[in-house]
Amino acid sequence: MSRSGFSKSHTFMMEFIIVVLFFSICAATCIMAFAKADAVSKGSRELNRGMLIAQSAAETFKAYGATDQALAYYDADFKPCEAADGVYILEVQCDLKSEMKQAVITVSKNTNAAEEICKLEVKKYLPGEV
Numbered sequence: 001m002s003r004s005g006f007s008k009s010h011t012f013m014m015e016f017i018i019v020v021l022f023f024s025i026c027a028a029t030c031i032m033a034f035a036k037a038d039a040v041s042k043g044s045r046e047l048n049r050g051m052l053i054a055q056s057a058a059e060t061f062k063a064y065g066a067t068d069q070a071l072a073y074y075d076a077d078f079k080p081c082e083a084a085d086g087v088y089i090l091e092v093q094c095d096l097k098s099e100m101k102q103a104v105i106t107v108s109k110n111t112n113a114a115e116e117i118c119k120l121e122v123k124k125y126l127p128g129e130v
Contacts (some may be wrong), residue, residue, distance in 0.1 A: 049078040050107035050117035053090055058122045061092065061103045069093055073110065086110045088117070099126050 053074065073086025093104045101124045109115040 047117060050088065053078060053088075054105045054107050054118050054120045057090060057092055057105045058103070058120050061094075061105070061122050062124050089114075099128075100124070101126055 057070075057072075070090075070092040071083075072090040073081055073083050074088040074090065075081040075085055076087045078088065087110055089106075089108050089110050091106045091108070093106075095102045103122045105120040105122060107117045107119075109117065
């Protein structure tokens with residue numbers, strides 16, 4: 001009689017261990033999916049903000065046609081800041097070829113590797129101004 005009671009509790013414990021193992025595997029998979037989604041979201045937010053800054057610089061270039069090279073630094077929230085506090089760099093490289101003024105606008109991370117976030121090429125036609 002005691003043998004059959006042991007068998008029932010043993011079976012229940014095995015089923016319980018399998019259920020706990022199944023739920024832990026599912027929880028680990030969900031946590032990995034959420035971590036990956038968070039990383040993709042941060043990268044997308046960084047790309048979106050970098051593109052907005054680059055587009056703003058491109059519109060300024062088209063409106064005023066600057067001829068000098070320019071550097072601007074931004075903090076982690078993409079607000080203008082000093083070079084020492086800069087997390088991101090906006091770089092504008094201008095060039096004048098005949099009647100066409102060109103600029104390459106790059107937004108990148110301010111690290112040793114200088115990871116490029118976005119790059120725009122802008123051209124402005126200057127008829128008779130050159």
